[in-house]
Amino acid sequence: MDSKTPVKTKIHDSSNKVRVVLRVRPFLPREISDVQPCVSSVIDDGGDRDDASEVAVHIKDPLSCRKECYELDALFHDEDEEKVSKQIFDKEVNPLIIEGIFKGINATVLAFGATGSGKTFTMQGTDELPGLMPLAMSTVLSICDKTASRVEVSYYEVYMDRCWDLLQVKPNEVAILDDKNGLVHLKGLSSIPLNSMSQFQEVYSCAVQRRKVAHTGLNDVSSRSHGVLVISVTSQGGVTGKINLIDLAGNEDNRRTGNEGIRLQESAKINQSLFALSNVVYALNNNLPRVPYRESKLTRILQDSLGGTSRALMVACLNPGEYQESLRTVSLAARSRHISNIVSMNPKVETPKVKVDMEAKLQAWMESKGKTKSSHRMMAIRSPLMGTNQSSISQSSVKKLGVHRSSVAKNALTGKEQRNAFVSARNLFGGETSDASHLWEPIQNLHLASPTKEDERETSGEENMLFSEASMRDNQLEVEKNYTELSPLREALSPIDANAMTPKAPLLSGNAKNLQMSGTCQKFNAWSTNLKTSLINEYIHFLNTANREELMELKGIGEKMAEYIIELRETSPVKSLADLEKIGFTSRQVHNLFKRATEGILAASTTTP
Numbered sequence: 001m002d003s004k005t006p007v008k009t010k011i012h013d014s015s016n017k018v019r020v021v022l023r024v025r026p027f028l029p030r031e032i033s034d035v036q037p038c039v040s041s042v043i044d045d046g047g048d049r050d051d052a053s054e055v056a057v058h059i060k061d062p063l064s065c066r067k068e069c070y071e072l073d074a075l076f077h078d079e080d081e082e083k084v085s086k087q088i089f090d091k092e093v094n095p096l097i098i099e100g101i102f103k104g105i106n107a108t109v110l111a112f113g114a115t116g117s118g119k120t121f122t123m124q125g126t127d128e129l130p131g132l133m134p135l136a137m138s139t140v141l142s143i144c145d146k147t148a149s150r151v152e153v154s155y156y157e158v159y160m161d162r163c164w165d166l167l168q169v170k171p172n173e174v175a176i177l178d179d180k181n182g183l184v185h186l187k188g189l190s191s192i193p194l195n196s197m198s199q200f201q202e203v204y205s206c207a208v209q210r211r212k213v214a215h216t217g218l219n220d221v222s223s224r225s226h227g228v229l230v231i232s233v234t235s236q237g238g239v240t241g242k243i244n245l246i247d248l249a250g251n252e253d254n255r256r257t258g259n260e261g262i263r264l265q266e267s268a269k270i271n272q273s274l275f276a277l278s279n280v281v282y283a284l285n286n287n288l289p290r291v292p293y294r295e296s297k298l299t300r301i302l303q304d305s306l307g308g309t310s311r312a313l314m315v316a317c318l319n320p321g322e323y324q325e326s327l328r329t330v331s332l333a334a335r336s337r338h339i340s341n342i343v344s345m346n347p348k349v350e351t352p353k354v355k356v357d358m359e360a361k362l363q364a365w366m367e368s369k370g371k372t373k374s375s376h377r378m379m380a381i382r383s384p385l386m387g388t389n390q391s392s393i394s395q396s397s398v399k400k401l402g403v404h405r406s407s408v409a410k411n412a413l414t415g416k417e418q419r420n421a422f423v424s425a426r427n428l429f430g431g432e433t434s435d436a437s438h439l440w441e442p443i444q445n446l447h448l449a450s451p452t453k454e455d456e457r458e459t460s461g462e463e464n465m466l467f468s469e470a471s472m473r474d475n476q477l478e479v480e481k482n483y484t485e486l487s488p489l490r491e492a493l494s495p496i497d498a499n500a501m502t503p504k505a506p507l508l509s510g511n512a513k514n515l516q517m518s519g520t521c522q523k524f525n526a527w528s529t530n531l532k533t534s535l536i537n538e539y540i541h542f543l544n545t546a547n548r549e550e551l552m553e554l555k556g557i558g559e560k561m562a563e564y565i566i567e568l569r570e571t572s573p574v575k576s577l578a579d580l581e582k583i584g585f586t587s588r589q590v591h592n593l594f595k596r597a598t599e600g601i602l603a604a605s606t607t608t609p
């Protein structure tokens with residue numbers, strides 16, 4: 001390998017905080033038999049289950065043959081289906097988790113995946129093929145027998161973001177309280193001491209029947225709630241530990257379920273809480289300073305059993321006949337794994353510690369190519385905050401934006417003016433309106449922000465779709481910080497730090513050896529990435545501030561969807577485009593929605609002489 005080629009190595013922390021494994025269910029008799037499985041690695045690569053480190057999983061679109069590869073901690077699939085739940089239990093749950101709870105280490109095991117992918121089958125199982133819940137219970141009971149420990153169970157569901165006891169029917173929901181030590185108390189939740197499996201079967205089967213299930217377009221018996229079985233043990237010495245075994249409700253693509261009314265509302269809540277959960281796991285596994293536990297009831301409840309010293313296992317479940325959903329589940333699973341760092345094994349090419357005046361260089365380059373006019377057009381992708389009066393904000397005042405937010409606020413347009421400007425810009429990009437020329441701004445007013453970590457990852461070639469679904473999701477935490485303060489595009493307008501641009505494979509150039517060329521490409525890539533990030537942020541800002549009519553002016557948003565967006569942001573403001581999935585959009589629809597709103601920009605900039 002060329003010594004100058006940056007080599008990327010993923011370093012996994014030895015103690016993964018949340019282990020993520022995959023289970024692929026077989027085709028069911030009613031499913032079309034000639035459908036090719038989309039999880040090709042099961043067949044091609046086998047997924048060596050004896051290798052405890054990791055496994056590569058290939059998800060292949062049977063139509064386009066597009067193939068994507070993800071790394072997970074383990075893959076479980078066997079010709080003999082009867083063995084699979086037991087294998088997961090023996091390899092993943094028993095050694096790490098069950099032993100731990102007797103030492104006072106709390107744990108969580110969750111099954112997640114699309115509706116109909118086999119989560120309930122994995123957690124609950126059947127009489128003949130017990131799932132992880134009964135398997136865990138019988139092992140805990142036998143350890144209690146040997147060690148004279150005591151065991152109690154609770155079973156509750158989180159339905160529409162409310163917590164209900166399933167062991168006893170009660171008029172009131174269970175209240176969640178957390179004490180000053182960070183321990184979560186579920187006030188009003190029953191807890192039943194047990195001595196035998198037959199006692200467990202009795203209370204468990206009753207509780208399971210109380211859980212909310214319904215017929216949907218994709219599953220005859222679809223769980224509409226997250227079902228949580230808690231097994232708590234107290235050793236003779238007084239050490240207590242608990243395990244939460246969770247059968248999550250499936251995330252749903254409402255185009256396919258055909259959900260309406262209450263089913264659609266349930267689905268929105270399900271998708272919303274799953275998204276919150278994935279954010280918690282992502283934050284934990286990537287050592288983010290803030291773990292957003294408080295974003296949903298489920299994550300609040302799990303606060304003392306997910307993260308910290310607790311142990312956790314996520315079982316991602318796949319239906320092999322559903323490419324889109326499998327891709328979504330696996331990419332979410334892979335994103336949730338703990339990757340402590342991504343480093344380049346080659347020494348960095350040191351760049352001088354100066355701020356590069358990118359826009360001046362771009363302007364000079366464009367003028368030298370006689371492209372000033374089109375460059376002005378490109379600069380129309382700008383914040384409505386910049387105002388209609390171009391002279392109102394000088395170049396120097398723009399440069400200070402990153403530091404002096406209050407001065408920005410003084411110059412800001414009113415919320416209404418901003419929204420109008422964004423709709424005008426959107427229409428202009430879409431070629432629907434011609435009178436938004438006030439939005440064009442000379443290039444000297446554009447300054448670029450340093451690429452974020454997420455941006456660097458994207459421009460490294462891992463994801464090269466212009467507006468990737470992943471980037472929409474990954475922008476969330478940044479957006480969370482600043483969406484209320486000022487227009488996001490304005491946030492991007494600060495000088496670029498040359499040191500922030502570490503060498504990486506250029507998106508546009510195939511000649512990595514040509515340093516000068518690659519430098520230019522890096523700058524261009526950084527510029528494009530910032531522009532992309534800014535557009536996404538601007539769009540989110542618009543979604544959070546526009547009224548119903550203004551929202552409906554966006555391509556792809558009808559009356560109902562506009563109302564859902566307003567409802568959604570009343571509960572929790574839109575922080576990323578992926579939040580739109582909470583109200584029933586699929587990630588592809590979100591991607592297309594955003595793409596349609598912005599694609600005119602590219603058309604305009606390439607067709608103008």
Ligand SMILES: Nc1ncnc2c1ncn2[C@@H]1O[C@H](COP(=O)(O)OP(=O)(O)OP(=O)(O)O)[C@@H](O)[C@H]1O
Nearest residue numbers: 025081115116117118119120121219222223249250
């Ligand atoms: N490993 C498996 N072997 C045989 N059948 C399975 C397996 N996994 C799931 N099934 C069957 O597939 C169907 C859907 O499974 P299940 O209800 O567990 O899905 P789910 O992911 O819990 O769905 P939802 O989120 O809608 O509740 C059921 O009929 C179940 O019996």
